[in-house]
Amino acid sequence: MGEAHDSSNVPNDVLLCDTFSQVPEDGSALSLLLTRTQLFLQSLSESPSTSFQLSDCVSCRAFRGKDPGDIGGYFTVIFYPLQRTLGAATYRTRISRTFRTETTRDREQNMNLAKTWAQKICQLSGEQGHPHPLLSPARYLVLLNPFGGTGKALTLFETHVIPMLTEANAHFTLLVTERPNQARELVQEQDLSTWDAIVVMSGDGLMFEVINGLMERPDWATAIKKPVSILPGGSGNALAASINHYSGHQQVKGTKLLTNCAFILCKGHPAPLDIVSLTTSSQQRIFSFLSLAWGFVSDVDIESEKYRFMGYARFSIGTFIRLTALRSYRGRISYLPAISASENKDTTSNIPGSPNSVNSSSSDNIKTQVLEDSLLVPLDQPVPSHWHTVEDQFVLVLALCQSHLGAEHFTAPMVEGPGEGNIHLFYATSRISRISLIKLFIAMEKGTHLDEEIPHLTHVPVVAFRIEPSESTGIMTVDGEVIQCSPIQGQIHQGLGRVISMGQGKSYDTPTVTKTVFTNNSRDVQP
Numbered sequence: 083m084g085e086a087h088d089s090s091n092v093p094n095d096v097l098l099c100d101t102f103s104q105v106p107e108d109g110s111a112l113s114l115l116l117t118r119t120q121l122f123l124q125s126l127s128e129s130p131s132t133s134f135q136l137s138d139c140v141s142c143r144a145f146r147g148k149d150p151g152d153i154g155g156y157f158t159v160i161f162y163p164l165q166r167t168l169g170a171a172t173y174r175t176r177i178s179r180t181f182r183t184e185t186t187r188d189r190e191q192n193m194n195l196a197k198t199w200a201q202k203i204c205q206l207s208g209e210q211g212h213p214h215p216l217l218s219p220a221r222y223l224v225l226l227n228p229f230g231g232t233g234k235a236l237t238l239f240e241t242h243v244i245p246m247l248t249e250a251n252a253h254f255t256l257l258v259t260e261r262p263n264q265a266r267e268l269v270q271e272q273d274l275s276t277w278d279a280i281v282v283m284s285g286d287g288l289m290f291e292v293i294n295g296l297m298e299r300p301d302w303a304t305a306i307k308k309p310v311s312i313l314p315g316g317s318g319n320a321l322a323a324s325i326n327h328y329s330g331h332q333q334v335k336g337t338k339l340l341t342n343c344a345f346i347l348c349k350g351h352p353a354p355l356d357i358v359s360l361t362t363s364s365q366q367r368i369f370s371f372l373s374l375a376w377g378f379v380s381d382v383d384i385e386s387e388k389y390r391f392m393g394y395a396r397f398s399i400g401t402f403i404r405l406t407a408l409r410s411y412r413g414r415i416s417y418l419p420a421i422s423a424s425e426n427k428d429t430t431s432n433i434p435g436s437p438n439s440v441n442s443s444s445s446d447n448i449k450t451q452v453l454e455d456s457l458l459v460p461l462d463q464p465v466p467s468h469w470h471t472v473e474d475q476f477v478l479v480l481a482l483c484q485s486h487l488g489a490e491h492f493t494a495p496m497v498e499g500p501g502e503g504n505i506h507l508f509y510a511t512s513r514i515s516r517i518s519l520i521k522l523f524i525a526m527e528k529g530t531h532l533d534e535e536i537p538h539l540t541h542v543p544v545v546a547f548r549i550e551p552s553e554s555t556g557i558m559t560v561d562g563e564v565i566q567c568s569p570i571q572g573q574i575h576q577g578l579g580r581v582i583s584m585g586q587g588k589s590y591d592t593p594t595v596t597k598t599v600f601t602n603n604s605r606d607v608q609p
């Protein structure tokens with residue numbers, strides 16, 4: 083390049099350094115340098131070098147040339163770095179590089195050198211995160227709803243996920259559901275030890291079946307610890323968008339979100355997942371990982387079903403229609419703010435008659451125990467006196483425990499991980515104007531709605547709540563699934579489940595394939 087070389091770019095912790103050629107390119111020689119975190123490709127001419135982050139690597143394998151007369155040793159390494167297309171959000175895309183070495187006339191020696199590189203890259207890329215399929219092949223049970231979203235989940239799984247899982251050496255069994263509740267029944271009966279994770283390729287509805295199926299098992303307390311993973315194949319894809327966010331990725335949708343989530347499945351680790359335990363007035367127990375909605379949000383969700391063929395746009399159409407004919411519902415909301423709960427822990431655990439209490443914690447009884455909701459009193463009793471209560475005419479009530487309500491609804495931007503232990507309660511009374519609601523939903527796409535002044539919209543982090551509609555005519559949903567519109571209460575169980583995610587707090591704002599310039603000395607570093 084003829085430019086000054088920046089010595090600060092010289093890696094000083096080089097573990098391997100050898101000469102290879104890149105195939106199928108022109109075959110000209112280049113130096114490969116491997117550090118704990120990066121693979122550097124240094125052309126022997128003066129061009130800038132390229133480096134790849136090992137944290138982006140999903141696969142590396144050594145192999146021999148097809149021609150028996152070829153004495154070279156080969157390895158292929160596959161990365162999914164973040165790429166940016168002009169002004170758009172970054173997302174992961176596949177980059178494959180194959181290298182050939184022929185340092186001696188001995189075929190075995192060349193092959194051994196390629197193997198040394200492949201093994202070291204696998205080991206180091208595994209060390210960048212948590213236990214990694216490259217080192218210990220993972221076994222996944224994949225549940226796929228072929229009718230989720232616009233009905234393309236199976237094709238998308240075949241084109242975008244199977245290649246990555248195969249390259250990452252993950253083993254999976256695919257089960258395509260044939261009817262609602264099949265996944266729920268299946269996870270109730272499965273020998274879960276066969277699988278390292280249950281992967282859901284669909285929307286939030288199929289994940290809702292899985293979580294509830296696990297909680298309905300006699301061994302629910304251990305079953306719910308089986309890691310679950312989400313690959314977006316539905317319309318809303320709220321959990322997928324949330325996991326994508328927690329894993330440091332920018333907000334994307336469609337196949338970009340799918341590729342990011344498949345990468346998280348290959349490279350992520352089980353993280354605590356909050357579960358909200360809900361009890362209805364008919365004593366039905368429902369488990370939610372996402373949301374309870376009553377009013378505007380659930381009306382839009384369910385009434386826009388008929389526009390399912392439009393994909394995510396169905397929610398914009400539904401929002402517009404509902405805004406033109408705004409409805410409000412009378413009722414009472416009671417809640418225990420997260421802040422006061424930390425001062426009043428376990429206030430009801432000894433209340434006799436609590437429907438969910440257990441009398442014994444002996445391990446003999448573990449199979450018959452039910453999950454205890456220590457913050458709740460029976461629905462037919464008044465809420466404890468330190469709870470807050472609002473009685474009004476509501477346009478919208480939403481209890482959300484993940485960051486996203488949909489791929490483009492960044493509703494709770496303060497949530498940074500799947501197991502923070504808070505439910506974010508939002509409610510808007512009938513005094514909210516249409517303009518404010520439009521402002522709310524536009525700003526929500528970027529998660530800036532809470533910075534805006536929106537009169538009559540309240541947000542409060544809570545750990546337990548009760549919703550009592552005055553009439554049963556409205557629509558109520560849990561994780562997007564319709565339930566009877568009647569009094570319901572719930573409390574959060576922090577980290578009760580586990581979901582595959584990637585570490586918090588790391589922001590991947592910039593693409594991670596970088597061009598670097600070495601000094602010539604860097605080629606001389608010995609392994």
Ligand SMILES: Nc1ncnc2c1ncn2[C@@H]1O[C@H](COP(=O)(O)OP(=O)(O)OP(=O)(O)O)[C@@H](O)[C@H]1O
Pocket residue numbers: 226227228229230231232258259260261262263284285286287288289291315316317318319320561562563
């Ligand atoms: N084979 C099937 N045929 C019909 N319904 C199914 C089948 N498999 C699962 N279901 C049900 O379809 C419903 C919708 O599934 P899911 O939520 O996964 O997709 P979605 O509604 O498109 O996505 P989202 O919830 O993210 O908007 C769920 O209630 C699920 O129980």
